[in-house]
Amino acid sequence: MNDGDAGGAGGFGARLARELRSARLDRRLSTAALAEASGVSRGAVLKVESGASQPSAALLGRLCGPLGLTLSELFARVEEPGRQDERVVRGAEAPVWTDPASGYRRRSLSPAGAHLELTEIELPAGAAVTYPAAAYARVHQQVWVLAGTLSLTEGTVEHVLAAGDCLTLGPAADCTFRAPAAEPGAEPGARTRYLVVTAPR
Structure with a gap:
């Protein structure tokens, strides 16, 4: 699956809408209750949930906490149809999703049902994505920078990570992932690229 799979009744956007609604109903939450718990408007x-708008990564992060999901778990539910029996994910076939708000690009690398989840993220220069503490309450995470520089603000602590640096996130806290603005003369389209490793607590 790739970014072009968003449309149609069976496309990524439609499956995402269905999974969010299903998760809300499983928790016996009304749309108003989910809105209040997440800080997202009911509208x-x-x-x-209707598929009328494509959510940003930050909005999905806010919704996942009250739904008892991590972002990785939500995406796995959406991406796994047809992948249940795979033990190998070929690089060219790894599911990709791009945040319409920031240009953040997420590529799922792990086979369905894996205990550890590997996700490759690319952030455009100057882009930032913030997730609430609730998005991390049930998982351990490590972040390994593959290219560029990543500023990761964890609660009130800022970590500046260069290529090759690896950080273990501490107790659940609001986190902002930010790529520095492009420097004069930098190659157009430059991105910070990092790997997120997620495991259950």
Whole structure:
């Protein structure tokens, strides 16, 4: 699956909308209750669940906490149809999703059902994505920078990570992932690239 799979009744966007609604109903939450718990407007919840708007990564992160999901778990639910029996994910076939708000690009590298989840992220220069503490409450995470520089603000602590640096996130806290602005003369389209390794607590 790739970014072009967003449309149609069976496309990524439609499956994402269905999974969000299903997760809300499983938790016996009304749209108003989910809105209040996540800090997202009820109108935004309704638009996302109906497929009328494509949610940003930050919005999905806010919704996942009250739904008892991590972002990785949500994406796995959406991406796994047809992948249940795979033990190898070929690089060219790894599911890719691009955040319409920031240009953040997420590529799922792990086979379905793996205990550890590997996700490759690319952030455009100057882009930032913030997730609430609830998005990390049930998982351990490590972040390994593959290219560029990543500023990761964990609660009130900022970590500046260069290529090759690896950080273990501490107790759940609001986190902002930020790529530095492009320097004069930098190659157009430069991105910070990093790997997120997620395991259950």
